Amino acid sequence: MTLDSFPSKINKFFGNYDAATVYKYLGIALLTLQQTSMPLMGRAARYREESEVFITTVNVFMMDVIKLVVCSTILIVSEGSIEKYVTALKSALFDDYVETVKIWVPAIIYILQNNLYYVALTNLEPSTFCVIHQLKIFTTAILLKVVLGKQLSSTQWVALVLLVVGVSNTQLQYEPPKQIEGYVEQDPVVGTIAVVTMCFTSAFAGVYMEKVLKQSTVNVWMQNVRLAIFGVVFSGVSMLYSDYETIKEDGFFRGFDGLVWILTTTNAVGGLTIAVVIKYADNILKAYAQSAAILGAAIGSWLLFDFEPNLAFLAGVIVVIVSIVLYTKYPYQAKSAPEKVAQK
Numbered sequence: 001m002t003l004d005s006f007p008s009k010i011n012k013f014f015g016n017y018d019a020a021t022v023y024k025y026l027g028i029a030l031l032t033l034q035q036t037s038m039p040l041m042g043r044a045a046r047y048r049e050e051s052e053v054f055i056t057t058v059n060v061f062m063m064d065v066i067k068l069v070v071c072s073t074i075l076i077v078s079e080g081s082i083e084k085y086v087t088a089l090k091s092a093l094f095d096d097y098v099e100t101v102k103i104w105v106p107a108i109i110y111i112l113q114n115n116l117y118y119v120a121l122t123n124l125e126p127s128t129f130c131v132i133h134q135l136k137i138f139t140t141a142i143l144l145k146v147v148l149g150k151q152l153s154s155t156q157w158v159a160l161v162l163l164v165v166g167v168s169n170t171q172l173q174y175e176p177p178k179q180i181e182g183y184v185e186q187d188p189v190v191g192t193i194a195v196v197t198m199c200f201t202s203a204f205a206g207v208y209m210e211k212v213l214k215q216s217t218v219n220v221w222m223q224n225v226r227l228a229i230f231g232v233v234f235s236g237v238s239m240l241y242s243d244y245e246t247i248k249e250d251g252f253f254r255g256f257d258g259l260v261w262i263l264t265t266t267n268a269v270g271g272l273t274i275a276v277v278i279k280y281a282d283n284i285l286k287a288y289a290q291s292a293a294i295l296g297a298a299i300g301s302w303l304l305f306d307f308e309p310n311l312a313f314l315a316g317v318i319v320v321i322v323s324i325v326l327y328t329k330y331p332y333q334a335k336s337a338p339e340k341v342a343q344k
Helices: 006-014 019-046 056-079 082-094 097-123 126-133 135-147 154-169 188-215 220-250 258-280 283-304 311-329
Strands: none
Touching: 019 097, 019 126, 019 258, 019 283, 056 082, 056 097, 056 220, 056 258, 082 097, 082 220, 097 126, 097 188, 097 220, 126 135, 126 154, 126 188, 126 283, 135 154, 135 188, 154 311, 283 311
16 A cells, blocks of 8 residues: 555545645644643653753653654555565655755754754743744744745635634743752753744744745655754754763663653654645644644643633633634635726
8 A cells, every 4th residue: 555545545535625634733733642641741751850851862862762763664564575675765865855855954953953952841831832932823824925925815724823812821820830840950941942942943934844845845754753863963063062971971861751752753753744634734724723723732731730721711711712723714815806898
């Protein structure tokens, strides 16, 4: 079974939807689930005694290793042999040097972004992190308009504003936790700077990859193999440069328990989900899936971390639902030129 035949088999269950539609909505659903759980798991894995916290650069390196293994396995199964996979990989890497070099840019940015992600969750509560991270919606929208010429209707711009207002309302009751002796010390300023930087790098990398992916003849899985190869190289260098002595002293997998392995794998596979979404949908839709997931993260905080929703939270939920309806129901539509009346 090839990757191209997979959506057609799914269509028997979902109805007469084309492959792009199946990939788009399945990818967005998985992305929402991943983005709901990630801040909760990330916070739980980072807020520990310092000797039990995993080394950030090691985690980022392992994410790229997992991504490389998963994508390579999918392509080998699709091609039917390792030999065909190696031939296709060689062609993707060396037949077009210019396009290969272009992949270096997002590979480096994603490594920076993944490191900043853990810096942010080390210094901020998940709720605060999620609210500040919504700035990426506006940075992405601006870059989509400037770089790709993406048009948004006036209603969609209003919906974007409502989204941020609604999500912010759900987080108005945030209170910083008490510092536990022996645990990693929190610095909200460092965390805030990390999140704001992530917003700009996320917007740039997302728009950049959308332009490269949608113009490239290489399929989305091979594109991710190329990204992962460069990611392993660059993150490996960063890891050895920054934390060689720590790794030598405490071990490569310091702090890696079941939760951290799930976190690492989910983060790696989530990146693949984002790539599928980018291939078949636009970045604003991806940003909306991530923003809607914040509500799920808030519910998770309520269940796991004694988060008690108030009226502000309920009002925020309503505003977010309204914003999503407005955005999906009133997209930008180009005005058609009036037809000329033939004169006799």
